[in-house]
Amino acid sequence: MHLASESANRFFSDALLAGYSHYTVGVCYLSRLAEFRAAEKALQEQLAQLESLKNDAGLKKEIEFEQKLQGLMSSYDKGLRDIIAILDPRGSSAQAAPAGPKRRRARVIKVYQNPHTGELIETKGGNHRGLKSWKEQYGIDTVDSWLRA
Numbered sequence: 400m401h402l403a404s405e406s407a408n409r410f411f412s413d414a415l416l417a418g419y420s421h422y423t424v425g426v427c428y429l430s431r432l433a434e435f436r437a438a439e440k441a442l443q444e445q446l447a448q449l450e451s452l453k454n455d456a457g458l459k460k461e462i463e464f465e466q467k468l469q470g471l472m473s474s475y476d477k478g479l480r481d482i483i484a485i486l487d488p489r490g491s492s493a494q495a496a497p498a499g500p501k502r503r504r505a506r507v508i509k510v511y512q513n514p515h516t517g518e519l520i521e522t523k524g525g526n527h528r529g530l531k532s533w534k535e536q537y538g539i540d541t542v543d544s545w546l547r548a
Contacts, residue, residue, distance in 0.1 A: 510547040 452458055472482065483490065506523040511530060513520075520529050533542045 511542065511545045512547055513545060 468482075472478065477485075508521055508523055511520045511522070511533070512518070513533060518529075520527055520533075522530055525531075530542065533545075
């Protein structure tokens with residue numbers, strides 16, 4: 400008897416003994432079979448991609464360059480940082496001392512005057528409690544018209 404059919408028979412008999420119906424066992428077996436075939440197909444696609452990469456001339460040149468560079472580095476006892484410092488001396492110092500954080504422009508203070516009460520509110524943004532209450536009471540457009548120049 401074939402090994403795959405022995406495995407299938409064992410799977411069916413174990414599932415039936417566990418109390419599953421023939422239908423449930425068949426669906427489960429088919430889904431595992433579909434999962435196997437999908438994995439097999441994905442593997443074949445990856446193998447084809449690997450084979451095309453192996454035949455890529457550009458990749459072969461990059462691999463050769465990397466191997467020669469590694470050989471040179473080991474023969475002269477130099478590391479990657481040493482090579483970077485030799486090839487780009489300003490680049491390594493620029494990374495060692497990064498510039499401070501960029502500062503954004505300061506927000507302008509806005510002054511609103513309520514014509515009904517004469518009250519003044521100075522704010523840099525729209526999160527002021529009094530300004531919010533005015534906007535709820537009088538409307539956004541009305542309060543925006545109270546902005547002093």
